[in-house]
Amino acid sequence: MKKQHMPRRRPMVGWFDPRVLAHSAYLVAISNVFGRHSDTRLIEALASQPQNEFDYSHATGDFWLDYVADIGDGWNPTYAIADAIAQPELEVADDDGVRVRTEPGRVLIFGGDEVYPYPTRAEYDMRTETPYRLAFAGRARPDLFAIPGNHDWYDSLIAFSRTFCRPERGFATCRTRQTRSYFALKLPANWWLFAFDLQLGQELDEPQVQYFKKVGALLDDQTKIIACVPEPRWILEDAYPRHESYEEESTRQFLELQVLKRKVSVYLTGDLHYYKRHENAEGVQKITSGGGGAFLHPTHAPKTHVLRDGFVQKAVYPDEKTSRGLSWRNLRFPFRNPKFMWLPAFLYAMSAWLASASLQAADIVDLPTALSRSINASIRDPLNGMWLVGIIASFIFFTDTHVRWWRILGGVGHAFAHLAAAFLVGWLSLLATVNLLHMSFGSVAQLLTSGLITFVSGGLAGGFIMGLYLLVSVRFLGRHSNEAFSALRVQDFKQWLRLRVAPNGTLTIYSIAIDTVPRRWRATARNGETTMEAADPRATRPRIVDKVTIGPAVSGISG
């Protein structure tokens, strides 16, 4: 057989790589400043072809639909999920060992964050489209629809629009039909699926409201609604109740009361990279399903057992014990994020340099003298003082809380841990060069050598302290869930949703997970098309981690 070509497989995004950190901060700032003032959806809506609802209501038999969110990160998890979704017939067992035969969706929905870390055409191609194209090679292709998440919005939706909103182009050899960043699907048995674009947590724009009002006029009293939204506000507003954006009128109420004029039965979202299902007394479901490929978020922090809106957590994956256990991996922070060490290496070396400028040879013989001289210098020397204030302010800004005193306490404490370590590392470097290497204090050779020692050991020490800070925050204080787990770059515990609408109107939602994704692959051919298959015996099979059924009789429910 002809040798098949292996595509370039990307590793998980290194969120603590200083270049990624700097570019992310830049994009978030730009999109927050300009994205909120120039709404490209208006331009897009005016320029694009009119978009109606997409009708799948005439499908016969069971209607299957797949929903996957937070997708294009590292190759292993993204391709593992894509391959499982594309399998022509997937038999999956639940916790009790009961086997269920499922079918691939007639429709595949991408629920947001289709690529990481930034949305460029090349990243969409390499991290998302190539894995899905190979997964569907030689297999039946679904119709593909997508709504943008915050990562898709970082370039004002330009790459997203080009990728998903041009029906003549298609995506990963699948048919695409939408021309806007939102859409409505008419499903069998009077179920409808509405997918909204909330542009970085803002409210709905007017063309979108008009679109959904127009489509909403087609609904009747028995219609049941699935709403796809880009983020789980029900969880975010619970974790950050003081955040200004959650004090506005609830988007959910606006959707139900003003736009659709109907109650929603099921909310689907991603954004947080785990699986959680919340339910209220009327049986309304709020499902967070962001396991399509991106790094795992912790399920134990923050706590979401009972939400402010009265919804109760009914299912979670991975379980909280597993999540707490994974937190400890932050002790290996420097080795999981080696590029991050450039940052503390530079900061420690600079801090030690500034502090040592005021020291004499006699000052370094004992620790208390060196310390008091350095503190003195930082108070008296404006450059020293400004450097210290800048570092402390940065750590206060970084601290993950909206409670001011806690932010100050946490930030100052974290900053002083690093400053103390920088001082200690710098002082030991001075001692080593003067006392052990017998270099002349203040000579160029001595300064360069101690600077190099501080740089290297400071990078390592700073990495460990950062890992320790994140471990304590996420394991014991329920904070920094994003930073502490993006640092771990966990590829495993991935999942997606498979929905089945039965002809009698019963909707069943399966959450299907892969505990351990393959690390090794081999290129092969399937029905004459090039593809990849797993070649890793440690990988586990997809399994059902949750199932919920919504009967056709459920109606008139309130959210």
Ligand SMILES: [Fe+2]
């Ligand atoms: Fe995400």
